[in-house]
Amino acid sequence: MADSRVSVAPQARRGEPFEVRISIRHPMETGYRTNESGEHVPRNVIRRFSCRYNGTPVFAVRVTSGIAANPYFRFFVTARESGPLEFEWIDDAGVRGEARAEVKVT
Amino acid sequence: MLRRRAALAVAALIPFLAGAQERVVPIDKLRSGVEFAGADVRAMQADDFANPGFLWVERGEALWREAVAGKSCASCHGDAAMSVRGVAARHPAFDRASGTVVDLEGRINACRVRNQGAQPFERESEELLALTAYVATQSRGMPMAVSIDGPARASFERGRALYTARHGQMNLACTQCHEQSSGKRLYAETLSQGHGTAFPAYRLEWQGVGSLQRRIRACFYGIRAEMPRPGAPELTDLELYLAWRAQGLPIEAPGVRR
Numbered sequence: 001m002a003d004s005r006v007s008v009a010p011q012a013r014r015g016e017p018f019e020v021r022i023s024i025r026h027p028m029e030t031g032y033r034t035n036e037s038g039e040h041v042p043r044n045v046i047r048r049f050s051c052r053y054n055g056t057p058v059f060a061v062r063v064t065s066g067i068a069a070n071p072y073f074r075f076f077v078t079a080r081e082s083g084p085l086e087f088e089w090i091d092d093a094g095v096r097g098e099a100r101a102e103v104k105v106t
Numbered sequence: 107m108l109r110r111r112a113a114l115a116v117a118a119l120i121p122f123l124a125g126a127q128e129r130v131v132p133i134d135k136l137r138s139g140v141e142f143a144g145a146d147v148r149a150m151q152a153d154d155f156a157n158p159g160f161l162w163v164e165r166g167e168a169l170w171r172e173a174v175a176g177k178s179c180a181s182c183h184g185d186a187a188m189s190v191r192g193v194a195a196r197h198p199a200f201d202r203a204s205g206t207v208v209d210l211e212g213r214i215n216a217c218r219v220r221n222q223g224a225q226p227f228e229r230e231s232e233e234l235l236a237l238t239a240y241v242a243t244q245s246r247g248m249p250m251a252v253s254i255d256g257p258a259r260a261s262f263e264r265g266r267a268l269y270t271a272r273h274g275q276m277n278l279a280c281t282q283c284h285e286q287s288s289g290k291r292l293y294a295e296t297l298s299q300g301h302g303t304a305f306p307a308y309r310l311e312w313q314g315v316g317s318l319q320r321r322i323r324a325c326f327y328g329i330r331a332e333m334p335r336p337g338a339p340e341l342t343d344l345e346l347y348l349a350w351r352a353q354g355l356p357i358e359a360p361g362v363r364r
Contacts, residue, residue, distance in 0.1 A: 069313035070158040
């Protein structure tokens with residue numbers, strides 16, 4: 001199941017920032033809604049999202065219920081060495097997600 | 107250059123003029139729903155990465171290759187970019203085997219039942235939306251061109267009657283908003299011409315992808331009329347009428363709407 005999409009420029013120049021984009025499929029249930037039978041729908045949002053570049057944390061967000069469903073993050077990272085970008089997130093239900101992209105530094 | 111472009115535009119119109127059918131909205135006045143949307147929604151649709159509908163399209167692509175009882179969509183249809191390009195522009199269409207008009211969702215379900223021997227997907231299920239979005243995306247940019255002749259005619263006429271009749275406690279017909287008042291404001295919304303060429307679409311209000319039937323049902327709700335159940339033949343009739351009314355407009359699926 002496609003639960004995320006990642007977009008990173010295939011090549012980046014050393015010392016320069018490159019753009020990273022990721023969108024994650026998630027309901028981001030606020031906890032303020034009721035279902036059709038009037039029962040409370042428990043809150044389930046992505047709690048934390050983080051990104052590591054060559055093993056080093058470069059970006060992290062504490063996400064709250066104010067963010068819409070299927071969140072989309074866009075940020076910049078400074079190119080150092082070729083290597084992986086590893087994304088990780090966890091929601092209120094304890095479900096973890098992950099994604100990966102390779103960056104080639106020239 | 108300008109003259110050449112005009113000549114090309116005229117050439118592109120010929121297939122529609124050749125049908126010589128009456129049109130509700132003149133072809134030069136046809137405007138996609140996205141043109142009535144705000145700049146942020148337009149930007150979201152214009153960028154395939156920012157468009158969350160593609161999360162569904164990618165899931166649909168995976169489903170396309172997933173075997174059910176030893177057979178996937180790809181086993182018969184191969185590369186969707188070749189085999190189903192244009193299919194969304196021709197639907198709803200008459201299905202000989204069932205003797206009824208089916209929309210794209212109905213066509214996919216019929217194929218699934220007949221050729222994979224599987225249970226049909228439920229209407230508005232994530233799987234059916236994903237697969238429909240994937241198939242519809244293959245026709246992006248192609249002009250809507252459905253057939254309303256022969257066996258599809260009766261369904262078309264029922265659709266037209268539903269579109270023009272008043273419904274519900276508000277006693278409103280589709281035409282009153284989408285023909286007489288398109289471009290005007292209804293509270294914070296701008297009334298569109300009511301074309302379904304972006305569907306299945308990501309609607310911000312839904313926080314997800316939904317079908318054209320779901321969108322039409324939302325209109326019934328808005329005018330406080332009884333909503334036809336998902337998959338009801340009245341909805342397919344309306345979808346066919348809408349597709350005919352929009353013919354010439356390019357398919358945008360998965361569109362983004364407010």
